[in-house]
Amino acid sequence: MNKLKIFTRAGWGILLLTVLLAACKKDDHFIGGSVANDHTDLTTYDYLKANPDFDTLILLIDKAGLKETINSDVTFAAPTDYSIKLFLASRTKALQAATNNENIKYTIDSLKAPELRDSLLAYVFQGKIVRTDLSMDAQVYKNKVGEDFAFKLVNGGFGGIFAAGVKLMAIVKVIHGLDPVPRPDEFPDEDKDKEYTLQTTGIITKTGVLHVVQNNHVFYWK
Template sequence: MNKLKLYTTRCGWVLLFATIMVTACKKDDHFIGGSATSPKTDLTTYDYLKQNKLFDTLIMLIDKAGMKDEINGDVTFFASTNYSIKLLLDARSSQLQLAHNNENLTYTIDSFPPAELRDSIRAYMFKGKIVREDLSLDPTFYKNLDGQDFVVRLRETTDYGGIFDKPVRYMSLTKIINGKDPEPLPPGFPKADIDKEDICRTTGILTKTGVLHVLNNNHFFYWR
């Protein structure tokens, strides 16, 4: 391929990518991963997750916990990807190996006590619908189905390498630990009391039964 053709091809892809990004932002003022698609699906929340390989491990956890009907209730579910759950499995495997001085031991899906598993999954479930249209940059407080306190809010960022000419807003989920953190954090604030916040890579999937948001891959399942 000559240099002119290579340059033209690259420019074409860049322009296509930029067009997709701008179109997505105009439509929703929001773009974090993935592509712009219709927010509605005729699938239940469980079936939507099951047909996507990104949630294979999550479906295994839901099945082991016997929570298919709960997931398909009138709830907002913040789903963790396979990568998030693997972070927990790897950490528990390391703990197991150290405790027994045996590097061949692994913590698997079968190792989870069912009661702990149900509590962990319910930690990501909220009664009713939580949607972007009802959120702002100010914190909105919710209790999950375990009765724990959380904040769901929008966050602004300009960290997109100059692609956009205005800040992009994304949704975040924060687990509150010993009361909401002051903003900004004062010097010497106890590490153990710092709230745990994660952004969503995909938001606002309206399933047949509820609302689905997807946490980023770096989220540590059940906030370790």
């Protein structure tokens, strides 16, 4: 697995401040912290393959045999390699505890194709989901394995660093129905939806729509 870029907290603060200030001036999507044209002549698969932050994701797509699906008329809320790295680290920790062997590792080769296929399809939605169709109210969509997810607009920046009226997109894994708004303090933890900001949104590829889930999201929605 390729090494991933790591930014200092201060560096991220400066980067996000620049991005969000730009967003206040122009409603556009972000790619790695820069305002960019939202159309590409590449397919969704080829766009991801051209970006080193998705090297491991491409390996998983190939292993699951999902290239054709990713390149169909779908919206793909793609996890980054960093999200996959967090997942493998979590599985490694659990495996080491179960086997009492600190040297054992859970790797990409440990992933079984059927489980991997369904897990990747959890990020895939038929048709095009774009921010112009969304509001602050969560809108529910079915993913390719029939699970309920929601997309919506949210206020503010990443990690509370900066928030000044900027509307970002978020994806929500719905658990036992959408959480009430506001959510009561005593709401059971096991029923709480899992929400993540999309760090890149609205890339219109030759075949579909691509969004990118924030890096601290753990692949498989763990």
